[in-house]
Amino acid sequence: MSKFFSSKFDALEPYVPGEQPRDMKYVKLNTNESPFPPSEKALKNAAEAAQRLQLYSDPECTALVEKACEVFGLEKGEIIMNNGSDETLYFAFAAFCDENHPAAFPNISYAFYPVFAEMNRIPYEQIPLNDDFTINVEDYIGINKTIFIANPNAPTGIALSVEDIERIVKSNPNNVVVIDEAYVDFGAETCIPLVKKYDNLLVVQTFSKSRSMAGARLGFGIADKDIIRDLNTIRYSTNPYNINSMTIAAGVGALSDEEYTKKNCQTIIENRKFTVDELTKLGFDILPSKANFVFAKHPQMDGKEIYLELKKRGILVRHFDKELLTQYNRITIGSKEQMQILIDNLKEMVM
Amino acid sequence: MSKFFSSKFDALEPYVPGEQPRDMKYVKLNTNESPFPPSEKALKNAAEAAQRLQLYSDPECTALVEKACEVFGLEKGEIIMNNGSDETLYFAFAAFCDENHPAAFPNISYAFYPVFAEMNRIPYEQIPLNDDFTINVEDYIGINKTIFIANPNAPTGIALSVEDIERIVKSNPNNVVVIDEAYVDFGAETCIPLVKKYDNLLVVQTFSKSRSMAGARLGFGIADKDIIRDLNTIRYSTNPYNINSMTIAAGVGALSDEEYTKKNCQTIIENRKFTVDELTKLGFDILPSKANFVFAKHPQMDGKEIYLELKKRGILVRHFDKELLTQYNRITIGSKEQMQILIDNLKEMVM
Numbered sequence: 069m070s071k072f073f074s075s076k077f078d079a080l081e082p083y084v085p086g087e088q089p090r091d092m093k094y095v096k097l098n099t100n101e102s103p104f105p106p107s108e109k110a111l112k113n114a115a116e117a118a119q120r121l122q123l124y125s126d127p128e129c130t131a132l133v134e135k136a137c138e139v140f141g142l143e144k145g146e147i148i149m150n151n152g153s154d155e156t157l158y159f160a161f162a163a164f165c166d167e168n169h170p171a172a173f174p175n176i177s178y179a180f181y182p183v184f185a186e187m188n189r190i191p192y193e194q195i196p197l198n199d200d201f202t203i204n205v206e207d208y209i210g211i212n213k214t215i216f217i218a219n220p221n222a223p224t225g226i227a228l229s230v231e232d233i234e235r236i237v238k239s240n241p242n243n244v245v246v247i248d249e250a251y252v253d254f255g256a257e258t259c260i261p262l263v264k265k266y267d268n269l270l271v272v273q274t275f276s277k278s279r280s281m282a283g284a285r286l287g288f289g290i291a292d293k294d295i296i297r298d299l300n301t302i303r304y305s306t307n308p309y310n311i312n313s314m315t316i317a318a319g320v321g322a323l324s325d326e327e328y329t330k331k332n333c334q335t336i337i338e339n340r341k342f343t344v345d346e347l348t349k350l351g352f353d354i355l356p357s358k359a360n361f362v363f364a365k366h367p368q369m370d371g372k373e374i375y376l377e378l379k380k381r382g383i384l385v386r387h388f389d390k391e392l393l394t395q396y397n398r399i400t401i402g403s404k405e406q407m408q409i410l411i412d413n414l415k416e417m418v419m
Numbered sequence: 420m421s422k423f424f425s426s427k428f429d430a431l432e433p434y435v436p437g438e439q440p441r442d443m444k445y446v447k448l449n450t451n452e453s454p455f456p457p458s459e460k461a462l463k464n465a466a467e468a469a470q471r472l473q474l475y476s477d478p479e480c481t482a483l484v485e486k487a488c489e490v491f492g493l494e495k496g497e498i499i500m501n502n503g504s505d506e507t508l509y510f511a512f513a514a515f516c517d518e519n520h521p522a523a524f525p526n527i528s529y530a531f532y533p534v535f536a537e538m539n540r541i542p543y544e545q546i547p548l549n550d551d552f553t554i555n556v557e558d559y560i561g562i563n564k565t566i567f568i569a570n571p572n573a574p575t576g577i578a579l580s581v582e583d584i585e586r587i588v589k590s591n592p593n594n595v596v597v598i599d600e601a602y603v604d605f606g607a608e609t610c611i612p613l614v615k616k617y618d619n620l621l622v623v624q625t626f627s628k629s630r631s632m633a634g635a636r637l638g639f640g641i642a643d644k645d646i647i648r649d650l651n652t653i654r655y656s657t658n659p660y661n662i663n664s665m666t667i668a669a670g671v672g673a674l675s676d677e678e679y680t681k682k683n684c685q686t687i688i689e690n691r692k693f694t695v696d697e698l699t700k701l702g703f704d705i706l707p708s709k710a711n712f713v714f715a716k717h718p719q720m721d722g723k724e725i726y727l728e729l730k731k732r733g734i735l736v737r738h739f740d741k742e743l744l745t746q747y748n749r750i751t752i753g754s755k756e757q758m759q760i761l762i763d764n765l766k767e768m769v770m
Contacts, residue, residue: 069645069648069649069652070618070643070645070646070648070649071593071645072514072515072520072565072593072594072595072619072645072646072649073514073515073649073652074513074514074515074516074517074520075517075519076517077514077652077653077656080652080656082651082652082654082655082656082659083655083656083659084655085475085478085655085659085660086475088475088477088478088479090481096474099475101473101474101475102473103473104473105470105472105473106469106472106473110472111469111470111472114465114469114472114665115466115469117634118457118462118465118466118665118669119456119462120634121456121457121461121462121465121631121632121633121634121635121669122452122453122454122455122456122457122631122632122633122634123447123452123633123634124436124437124439124450124452124627124633124634125633125634125636126439127436127439128439130441151502151658151661152658152660152661154657154658154659154660155657155658158657158658162425163423163424163425163428164423164424164425165425166425166426166427168426169423169425183656184656184657186656187653187656187657214423242422242423243423244423267421268423276475280472280473281472281473282472282473282474282475282476282660283468283471283472283473283474283475283476283663283664283665284472284663284664284665285476285660285661285662285663292421294420294421294422294423295421295423297420297421298420298421298423298424300433301420301424301428301431301433302428302538303433304433304434304435304436305428305431305433305434305534305535305537305538306505306506306509306535306538307502307503307505307506307509308433308434308436308505309436309503309505309633309636310502310503310636311636312634312635312636312663312665312666313634313635314465314469314634314635314663314665314666315663315665318469318472
């Protein structure tokens with residue numbers, strides 16, 4: 069760091085995104101991207117919007133908000149659009165956490181949560197998962213902290229029921245509960261309907277996974293109007309034009325093509341079942357995933373070894389060096405062809 | 420605000436962007452946008468990048484950084500790309516300001532600076548301009564604060580010389596000096612060459628104005644490698660995938676077409692001269708602008724009245740209610756046709 073860097077960030081350790089090597093063409097199963105292109109409607113809209121790129125994008129994202137309200141059954145004011153769901157989460161840490169409202173989240177979850185907490189210099193508690201990598205719901209009942217739960221959780225893929233989440237939300241009426249539903253469209257159940265019932269629930273979703281728009285950077289938060297207003301206060305104090313006009317337009321297109329999204333999610337769910345079945349035959353232990361990835365280990369092979377050997381063979385999966393996780397690899401569910409290549413290679417490695 | 424909003428932001432008043440009314444088609448001279456479309460190369464690149472939108476954008480912006488280094492004569496590591504120059508500025512306030520390094524900037528300047536300071540909860544000083552709206556350079560010599568200066572300044576359009584800026588940078592070796600060059604391409608002189616000489620200078624620029632890409636959201640910072648590394652620490656702790664892949668590609672295209680950019684800037688400079696001449700004939704007082712806007716008042720007409728009457732006539736300019744500024748309007752320099760419409764209308768109003 070430079071001599072000018074503020075000492076307030078002494079404890080800050082930036083997030084490390086999944087590797088994006090450019091040395092060769094990989095079968096890329098490491099960052100939970102979709103194997104399918106975005107909707108044609110999204111691409112058509114983006115190209116049209118590019119023609120007016122000399123004008124600022126609409127800071128209110130009017131067209132996109134209207135379309136999203138229609139799709140998700142919301143009123144204007146109950147949703148905020150952001151430059152990726154990471155930005156929504158960052159704003160939530162800023163707005164709803166401080167000395168009196170420390171953050172709480174599982175010790176194994178999206179690795180960005182502790183970074184957001186450090187960046188905002190707020191106290192936080194990392195609550196251990198059960199030994200089977202499930203979240204112990206009782207740990208979150210009435211804890212009076214600002215709670216962040218990824219549902220399904222990452223990198224485990226394990227989902228909580230809406231009933232369990234409702235218990236957590238209901239028991240913490242003086243704190244915001246943030247449910248990060250980045251992976252919800254692959255078989256878990258969304259909490260969006262609960263937003264009408266509880267003023268302390270913020271549901272965060274993204275266009276990156278099920279809508280094949282990771283490169284467009286578009287996420288959103290759904291909550292009671294007062295919470296959305298607070299998030300907008302943060303947005304208008306950091307970057308009001310946070311979403312470019314091509315992405316706004318692409319988002320409208322994607323939401324106009326929900327059939328395509330559903331079909332792709334269904335295919336991923338089928339490919340996940342195929343992958344789990346084949347990996348099980350090879351002796352892998354796999355956590356029960358509702359996401360577009362699986363978290364798997366093999367009793368006879370070291371997790372890091374598997375990762376390195378796959379990489380040598382041109383297949384990228386995500387390995388975490390963190391204790392408790394090091395025997396596992398997180399494997400994105402891609403196309404049937406990609407999964408077959410993975411399995412063929414693992415077969416050679418394991419046999 | 421909601422009952423959950425952190426009290427740490429009690430003093431926060433969000434930035435108010437220029438109005439974007441949708442009730443009718445305006446001659447839009449209120450947000451300093453370019454009247455020219457982006458380079459064809461930018462549009463072609465963006466359309467190609469959209470085809471791979473299911474993949475995350477490159478967090479290192481490799482292709483764009485390489486192209487920018489070529490254009491600006493830099494080494495890799497001396498530049499950071501951001502989601503608009505606002506984000507670069509926000510990161511600079513976060514990284515280089517705290518209790519021991521308060522911020523300092525002119526009392527009349529980009530209205531976002533005090534918001535960024537409040538958002539980061541750092542002390543700041545607003546240093547009065549001279550009566551003629553120029554910056555008094557002596558006020559900034561050796562003040563030992565993190566300095567933010569827009570050059571040319573907004574909304575005045577008045578520029579400092581590189582010599583004056585060098586004096587400020589040199590006299591504050593223990594603090595970062597941020598020069599916000601959003602409008603530099605319309606006749607002012609850039610400080611980029613000073614970056615090789617001083618480790619405490621950060622130059623911020625944008626693709627929004629001279630490169631006609633306001634809707635794409637792309638800005639950048641140029642500085643010593645240590646400063647850029649610090650800004651990346653903040654970036655990787657908030658939003659590593661901060662720029663979408665269409666915008667990254669468009670940026671490469673725009674930088675491959677510098678002739679087009681220069682031609683457009685030249686046209687704006689000519690249109691500015693035309694506008695100043697015509698407004699002067701109508702009795703307006705105009706500050707000497709090096710930007711793609713002019714700041715003008717009329718001795719016989721109230722500033723707000725002019726703004727409101729122009730709006731009624733379908734012409735949008737930017738009016739600030741702030742004391743000292745309320746007699747003025749900031750008028751973006753658009754196409755010759757747009758400026759002619761403005762002048763024809765003002766003629767009717769003034770006569």
